[in-house]
Amino acid sequence: MKILIADDDRMSRQLLMKTLEREGYEVIAVDNGLLALQQLSLPDGPRLALLDWMMPGLDGAGVCSEVRKQHDRPYIHIVLVTSKREKQDIVAGLEAGADDYLTKPWDPAELTARLRVGQRILQLEDRLVEARETMRFKATHDPLTSLLNRGVIVDLLARELTRTRREDGCTVTMLGDIDHFKSVNDGYGHVVGDEVLREVARRLLSSVRSYDFVGRYGGEEFLIVLNNCSSAQADVRAEEVRNGIAKHPVQTSRGPLPITMSLGVFASKDWNLDQVEETLAKVDSALYRAKADGRNCVRRAAPNTSQDPLRQLIK
Ligand code: GH3
Numbered sequence: 360m361k362i363l364i365a366d367d368d369r370m371s372r373q374l375l376m377k378t379l380e381r382e383g384y385e386v387i388a389v390d391n392g393l394l395a396l397q398q399l400s401l402p403d404g405p406r407l408a409l410l411d412w413m414m415p416g417l418d419g420a421g422v423c424s425e426v427r428k429q430h431d432r433p434y435i436h437i438v439l440v441t442s443k444r445e446k447q448d449i450v451a452g453l454e455a456g457a458d459d460y461l462t463k464p465w466d467p468a469e470l471t472a473r474l475r476v477g478q479r480i481l482q483l484e485d486r487l488v489e490a491r492e493t494m495r496f497k498a499t500h501d502p503l504t505s506l507l508n509r510g511v512i513v514d515l516l517a518r519e520l521t522r523t524r525r526e527d528g529c530t531v532t533m534l535g536d537i538d539h540f541k542s543v544n545d546g547y548g549h550v551v552g553d554e555v556l557r558e559v560a561r562r563l564l565s566s567v568r569s570y571d572f573v574g575r576y577g578g579e580e581f582l583i584v585l586n587n588c589s590s591a592q593a594d595v596r597a598e599e600v601r602n603g604i605a606k607h608p609v610q611t612s613r614g615p616l617p618i619t620m621s622l623g624v625f626a627s628k629d630w631n632l633d634q635v636e637e638t639l640a641k642v643d644s645a646l647y648r649a650k651a652d653g654r655n656c657v658r659r660a661a662p663n664t665s666q667d668p669l670r671q672l673i674k
């Protein structure tokens with residue numbers, strides 16, 4: 360584990376270095392507060408620091424208060440090493456953001472024991488952050504495919520539509536539905552159906568750019584949002600997505616299965632629309648036309664195409 364030592368006294372620094380290296384730490388040593396702050400601000404900088412209180416430039420307490428202003432990086436456990444023994448000094452050091460302090464001359468056993476406490480606290484923080492990230496992922500992603508879930512993809516679509524309207528841009532929305540998916544489940548079982556859904560999700564992600572959004576909209580329906588995609592490009596991009604599914608059979612535990620997808624496409628610029636509900640209704644109608652026209656094809660919600668009234672009746 361990396362540890363930072365900041366001390367302007369060369370002897371003290373070397374003594375600390377020797378002790379800590381013997382304990383297996385990867386030691387970074389500096390002789391002033393500004394360099395210490397620089398090290399502690401690096402993205403993969405040390406998360407344990409032993410700071411001398413009195414240093415030229417920025418003192419140990421000053422480094423603590425600067426470090427505590429950085430909220431977007433992992434926590435740093437800071438131990439102040441000081442010859443100050445007065446209660447008010449200790450209080451001031453802790454108030455400035457130190458987690459612990461040691462008075463000089465320090466005892467090696469106490470020093471290493473206190474650093475182990477620091478490590479335990481950091482591990483605890485790491486576990487909490489990891490748990491929070493897992494919860495966040497679960498709340499925003501579909502468990503089967505790991506794509507964005509319906510709530511999140513619809514929210515993102517709403518946000519994109521508003522943004523592109525403001526910037527006079529264009530958002531392209533696609534709704535894809537696997538063709539005759541029920542027959543996969545009926546013929547091979549739900550486990551194989553799930554395998555197909557996962558592979559389809561993977562292919563959808565690989566046919567769009569990293570800044571586009573792909574979400575699971577329903578059982579075998581997927582919503583794709585392309586940012587800053589021109590209306591002219593919409594059909595080409597949808598065709599790429601369709602072809603990405605149809606091109607090769609999906610390998611499953613029951614052998615390769617040919618899978619196709621029908622897609623409805625909607626370009627916000629064509630309609631001057633920024634309402635998510637209307638967008639979803641239009642893209643859904645276009646998808647319905649793709650199904651009616653024989654499946655494994657792309658249909659565009661073009662303003663001059665009258666909506667299919669049958670859709671509402673059949674649904
Ligand atoms: P179409 O070409 O008209 O879209 O026909 P389809 O068979 O794909 O459509 P339908 O809506 O009749 O059937 C969709 C099926 O998807 C029914 C449902 O059981 C299945 N499904 C939905 N979610 C899941 C899932 O998470 N796993 C599996 N294995 N099947 C699912």
Ligand code: MG
Nearest residue numbers: 536537538540
């Ligand atoms: Mg289907």
Ligand code: MG
Nearest residue numbers: 536578579580
């Ligand atoms: Mg469906």
